[in-house]
Amino acid sequence: MASLRRVKLLADTEPLRNRDYRRLWTTNIVTVIGAQLSVVAVPLQIFQITGSSGYVGLAGLFGLVPLVVFGLWGGALADVMDRRTLLIITTAGTGATAVAFWVQAALGMTNVWLVLCLFAAQQAFFAVNQPTRSAAIARLLPPEQIAAASSLNMTVQNTGMIAGPVLAGVLVPVIGLSTLYLIDSIALLATLWAVWRMPAIPPTGTARRAGLREVFDGFRYLTAHKVLLASFVVDIIAMVFGMPRALFPQIAHETFGDPPEGGVAVGLLFAAISLGAVLGGVFSGWVPRIRRQGLAVIICIIVWGVAMGGFGLAVGLAGHWFGLGVWLWIAVAFLALGGAVDMISAALRTAMLLNVATDEMRGRLQGVFIVVVAGGPRIGDVAHGFAAASLGTAVAAAGGGVLVVIGVVLAALAFPAFVRYRITRAHAAV
Numbered sequence: 001m002a003s004l005r006r007v008k009l010l011a012d013t014e015p016l017r018n019r020d021y022r023r024l025w026t027t028n029i030v031t032v033i034g035a036q037l038s039v040v041a042v043p044l045q046i047f048q049i050t051g052s053s054g055y056v057g058l059a060g061l062f063g064l065v066p067l068v069v070f071g072l073w074g075g076a077l078a079d080v081m082d083r084r085t086l087l088i089i090t091t092a093g094t095g096a097t098a099v100a101f102w103v104q105a106a107l108g109m110t111n112v113w114l115v116l117c118l119f120a121a122q123q124a125f126f127a128v129n130q131p132t133r134s135a136a137i138a139r140l141l142p143p144e145q146i147a148a149a150s151s152l153n154m155t156v157q158n159t160g161m162i163a164g165p166v167l168a169g170v171l172v173p174v175i176g177l178s179t180l181y182l183i184d185s186i187a188l189l190a191t192l193w194a195v196w197r198m199p200a201i202p203p204t205g206t207a208r209r210a211g212l213r214e215v216f217d218g219f220r221y222l223t224a225h226k227v228l229l230a231s232f233v234v235d236i237i238a239m240v241f242g243m244p245r246a247l248f249p250q251i252a253h254e255t256f257g258d259p260p261e262g263g264v265a266v267g268l269l270f271a272a273i274s275l276g277a278v279l280g281g282v283f284s285g286w287v288p289r290i291r292r293q294g295l296a297v298i299i300c301i302i303v304w305g306v307a308m309g310g311f312g313l314a315v316g317l318a319g320h321w322f323g324l325g326v327w328l329w330i331a332v333a334f335l336a337l338g339g340a341v342d343m344i345s346a347a348l349r350t351a352m353l354l355n356v357a358t359d360e361m362r363g364r365l366q367g368v369f370i371v372v373v374a375g376g377p378r379i380g381d382v383a384h385g386f387a388a389a390s391l392g393t394a395v396a397a398a399g400g401g402v403l404v405v406i407g408v409v410l411a412a413l414a415f416p417a418f419v420r421y422r423i424t425r426a427h428a429a430v
Contacts, residue, residue, distance in 0.1 A: 012148035012285050020198050021140050024133070025152055027190035032160030033167065034187025041180045042119055045105065048177075049112045062116045064378060066124035068371050074128030075135075075218060075367020079360055083136040083201035090129035091195055095188040097122040102185055105178035131366030138354040138362055139201050143423075147288040147351035154343050155281025158274040204359045218364030221357075227294065228356055228365065230418035231349045232372050234411050238301045238342070239376030242308040242404040244397040245270070246381035251393050255318050256328050265328055272332040276339025284344065293348045294421035298412050300345035305404030307338035312398025355423065 016022045046055050077086055100118050104111075141149055171180060222229050252258040252266035290296045311334040318327035350369075357365050380400075387396035412419050 015149040023194040034184040070127035071370040075364040078132040078363025087195040093125035098185040102181035135362040150347040150350040151284040158277035230415035237407040243380035272335035273339035276336030277343040280340030280343035309401025310334040316394030
């Protein structure tokens, strides 16, 4: 009996019995780590070329604009093209930009605008690829396995967000930036092989073009389905008000004594949310059995807000009663708790999105999902930065957590259908 409980507690691996999904998931482990190497390499190279953090910040704009534009357009493409074909094109395109990064670094080129444009092109391919991949998975797996697959996918993503930067920090002084780009290029071959082996996934809807009208059709569909609209609203509330990552460098230096150039504290703070998400994914075996998914999402986001409020409180109390080291670990623990419940919330919201939406609209809604996931934290960075400048980091972080709780409760009252939403027994994992 104890053994059975442990199996149900651990991640549900039933989707891995599907050969095509298993190939995608397994090769994605390699690809995600490779991509995270480039996430570190690009800002490092820009700083080496310019010596300016302003140019490094400009990379965020060069990444966000194509992510929004091509995320929305890519979602529309995923609804009118064979999704396997689109995945092959975008994976090959991402690989081509990685090769271009390697070539320019290996040749010792120092044109920052070339690096920024390559980064924008890479993000454009990524923005089309991600909604296509998510919409394709919904055709590969039965509805009752979508939540488990979402948990498995996010566990890999967050593992890569921890392992990739750590490996990059170790490897850059030894092998250099150009070789780091080359590793990313080679890693993408694994995913290209996996999507090449997938079956054809032709469109099921009547739309045959991917223009502005089709993109706006996705927004109209979203506003007409309150459950889906609410899933985006609560995520925006959580990320805009409750994502304090922009404060981590200042908190690490001013509160926990890191040197200005960075140290152990800033590394722990940045890794904590992803670490919590990985742990949440590993022990997510019970998530696919949740029937009242809307209510579960509301509870998760409330816990996220409480965790971020606890993080801000720990920052404010640092130095009182206990040593700074103790308060650092308390702060990390709150962030990790937030990461764990955020993973569960994201898995459930993804499952709701793929199960509620019709197949002909899944690509476009996944495009909106990518924009929200990418844009929400960036808006949160700006909000927390301004709040910290006038109120201090502890108040900004703790106050953001309080606003999350208030905001999500108001959202629950505004969208009662979301709170009542539940999957049928036929769709629940048993």
